[in-house]
Amino acid sequence: MLDAIKFYQTGSKTVGNRLLNPSMRSNQASESRPNTLISGHRACQGCGEALGARYAIDAAMRATNGQLMIANATGCLEVFSTPYPESAWRLPWIHSLFGNAAAVGSGLAVAARVRAKKAGNTNVPRVIAQGGDGGTTDIGFGPLSGMFERNDDVLYICYDNGAYMNTGVQRSSATPPAARTATTQLVGSEPGADWGKGKNVPLIAMAHGIPYVATASVADLRDLEYKVQKAMSYHGARYIQILVPCPLGWGCASSSTVTVARLAMETGFYPIFEAEYGKVTSVRKITQKQPVINFLKLQRRYAHLTGKKGDPKVLARIQAMCDENIKSFGLIGDEVPETVPVAIQALERNQTV
Amino acid sequence: MLKQIEGSLGIAEAVALCRPGAVCAYPISPQTHIVENVGKFVKEGKLQDCEFVNVESEFSAMSVSIGASAGGVRTYTATASQGLLYMVEGIYNASGLGLPIVMTVASRAIGAPINIWNDHSDSLSQRDSGWLQLFCESNQDALDTHIMAFKIAEEVGLPVMVCMDGFVLTHAFERLDIPSQEQIDSFLPEYQPKEFLDPKEPISMGAMVGPEAFTELRFLIQRKMEKALDVIERVTKEYRELTGHHSGGLLDCYRCEDAELKLIILGSSVGTAKDEVDRLRDQGIKVGIISLKSYRPFPYAKLREAIGDCKKVVCLERSFSYGARGIICPEVKRAMEGTDCDIRTTVAGLGGRAIFGSTINKIVHASLEGKLKDEITWIDMDTKLLNSYLKDAEGVTVPEDALVDDSVLKATVGHA
Amino acid sequence: MLQIRLHGRGGQGVVTAAEMLSLSAFLEGHFAQAFPSFGSERTGAPVVAYARIDNKEIRTHEPILEPDAVVVQDRTLLTALDVFAGISDQGFAIINSAEAPEQIVPELCERLPKGHVLTVPATDFAMQKIGRPLPGAPMIAALAAATGVFKLESVQKSFQSRYPGKVGDANAETAALAYEFIMNVKNGGQNA
DSSP, X not given: OOOSOOOOOTXXXXXXXXXXXXXXXXXXXXXXXXXXXXXXOOOOTTOHHHHHHHHHHHHHHHHHTTOEEEEEOSSHHHHHHOBTTOOOBOSOEEEOOSSOHHHHHHHHHHHHHHHHHHHTOOOOOEEEEEEXXXXXXXXXXXXXXXXXXXXXXXXXXXXXXXXXXTTTSBOOTTOOTTOOBTTBOSOSSSOSSOTTOOOOHHHHHHHTTOSXXXXXXXXXXXXXXXXXXXXXXXXXXXXXXXXXXXXXXXXOOGGGHHHHHHHHHHTTSSOOEEEETTEEEEEOOOSSOOOHHHHHTTOGGGHHHHSTTOOHHXXXXXXXXHHHHHHHHTOSSSOOOSSOOOOHHHHHHTOOO | OEEEEEHHHHHHHHHHHTOOSEEEEOOOTTTHHHHHHHHHHHHTTSSOSOEEEEOSSHHHHHHHHXXXXXXXXXXXXXXXXXXXXXXXXXHHHHHHTTOOOEEEEEEOOOOSSOOOSOXXXXXXXTTTSSOEEEEOSSHHHHXXXXXXXXXXXXXXXXXXXXXXXXXXXXXXXXXXXXXXXXXXXXXXXXXXXXXXXXXXXXXXXXXXXXXXXXXXXXXXXXXXXXHHHHHHHHHHHHHHHHHOOOOOSSEXXXXXXXXXXXXXXXXXXXXHHHHHHHHHHHTTOOEEEEEEOEEESOOHHHHHHHHTTOOEEEEEESOOOTTSOOSSHHHHHHHTTTSOOEEEEEEOOGXXXXXXXXXXXXXXXXXXXXXXXXSEEETTOOHHHHHHHHHHHHSOOOOTTOOEEHHHHHHHTTOO | OEEEEEEXXXXXXXXXXXXXXXXXXXXXXXXXXXXXXXXXXXXXXEEEEEEEEESSOOOOOOXXXXXXXXXXXXXXXXXXXXXXXXXXXXXXXXXXXXXXXXXXXXXXXXXXXXXXXXXXXXXXXXXXXTSSOOOHHHHHHHHHHHHOSSOHHHHHHHHHHHSTTHHHHHHHHHHHHHHHHHHHHHTTOOOO
């Protein structure tokens, strides 16, 4: 995916738009952009989810020639996009419940097929189901697994910000260890979220043997668009999990959403990869490895680790987690892992500090 | 066409005649035979342009139904008991979204203790869900009601629960007259959704609504329910003319002319009661039955008319509201407000305890002999069994073979 | 109205037998009803099923407490529960056994009219023709022979429509054996 160009912008190792050939440039504001999630919605400043959704859905709109419908789980994305009597969605969109987006998506896909067949139409609208990490990894997990298992023709997108932000930053099974949330308070001998809890839904999705699974980040929108487009080239169940920093929940500056997301990639904290039919097929390599402290120190949810009172053992443990990710997913070097990486939670559970 | 088949198969045939585009369900007794058969019809091509989805839970069964209905196809599912409760969040959502889903509830008790047998506590627990709830007397009635349900749902713009007694009807092998496909095609034309998700005309469904409009949206659902009273009657009339089957309706009266006592009953016990009422009438006892078909919307005016100037009404309830009393009785009282009609209720047939003709006989005699002293009487209580617990646990007993009513209840807890 | 109660064990096709009984009556233009005792019984546990036959619509759905006929598909139930509870004084009892009724239910033989308590080696017939201990078809064929309410041909047709092909035909053959067996007894022949 990455262009061969090596003219990085000074000091950042990022490739600016101007240095890419026009076909490769992102079209943030082009006239032809579908603008499916249009301006005027009520997301917070610097909302990673709004950014991720805008790019993901527009990419899917392009890939499907506008023949797209969305089932949205309850959560920030739903709340900020459809305050009665307005809607920021310029495509068919339904919100039903918190935990059922995947199943509603399956139902929409059935309806689309049946209606198209009856009308003798071969152009069947495609379906995306989407939700936050709470709606995906916790309350919606059963319906999600059911949709995967049946290989229903739905792309499920999880906007992962690592907690229940809509209800006021409570811990989900996607909350990383040691992170502060409203339900993993900074009290006791091990402040923040417990170690050895949580689940790795991309790896679980792969274990269903579905055609396509990927992780992505709002720090690499080109990669995100590419993955959504690729996902839409498959039929059957697909899963993309996008890291979307939440300035409010993470306690980072609204202006640093992309920076924090990038550091999550560059530290190995959040491996970005894609898998087809249960096998990892590509990995987004770290371009300039950074210590995890650089990621943590931008966020108040980790302030207890990065300040003077921070426990170096916990920091070392998070660093070890990142190093293990780098090794397991092959985030550095030219290789793609031969075997399915092990969920990082295994390392946590297998280790006592 | 006459067939001697299981009730569940009859319902499956009825559903297939309605040409749904999406059917999904999760196994739970006693509903399973229905969807097994529908699934088979889809697989063998008897039911075309329809997809059958084997989901992983009732929650998803309702959710896939919501998606399919929002996507613009006629949608059917079925459940019972725990399954119904497991999908409750979706049940309320479907009515809020105005999706005309039709669902069979093969009525069954709710645990704990787990109990697979028939009563009405599952369906009645959903009385405030915004679904129409239509009860069926017999398998023929259930078969016909399912077909009418699609038409009613689509016209009213609300989902419909067809409540048929689990096992007693679903597993009974009886004679059924199944209408032809041509008849049903003329009665129920191809589904034309009023509103659905379509890339050609994008809409957003299920937006968040705040205090500024929520009350009004609730009122609009109540308005649909009010409209449904007429729709049910009209659709029933049309269906009866088409098929000659005396099914459906808001309620149905049996031997109510000159009746001095009218029983209000829901579901399959109506048939059992009819036989008993014939015997009682032969003995000169003037008793009639009002079979309550539509529980939601509740036909207050129609019921008041059906009760007329009869001074004695007894409900037979196969459900109960803890800490309160019967569930049906207060509705009947509301219908008869301002009259001097004496309305009592009896609880029987919970968790599959059979309702016999003799049960009906007992209720009628208890009523006529003035033995139904309180508003509510537990009619078929095994007082011996009850005492075996009460005596050991609390050192109290109830009189054996007594009708258990409020006075007995209060006596056992020391407030006589 | 003729009310029949069928007793057997899970796996012996008791519920199917009741259904086929109702189907047989239906095929002859009667109204009929069959329903199981709605349990969650597993294989081998006692199972009860009911059937009604009438010439007008059957409205009641109560279980049958006072049967006009009792069909016992498994004779080991005789000592386990009161299978003949409530049987009418003019009732019929058909028991799956190779022994004479007087030997296994002498009291019942005294209480009911002569020729109303009958045994038929239904399992033996089933083993001969079906190769599995499924006594449903011969038992209801025996009931048909004993009561004359419906015909052997209807019993055969019921099973053949439920199980098209070899299984249905084998059931039809066992039904014929049982029917002839009872007719022979009724005509003064010796019971096995």
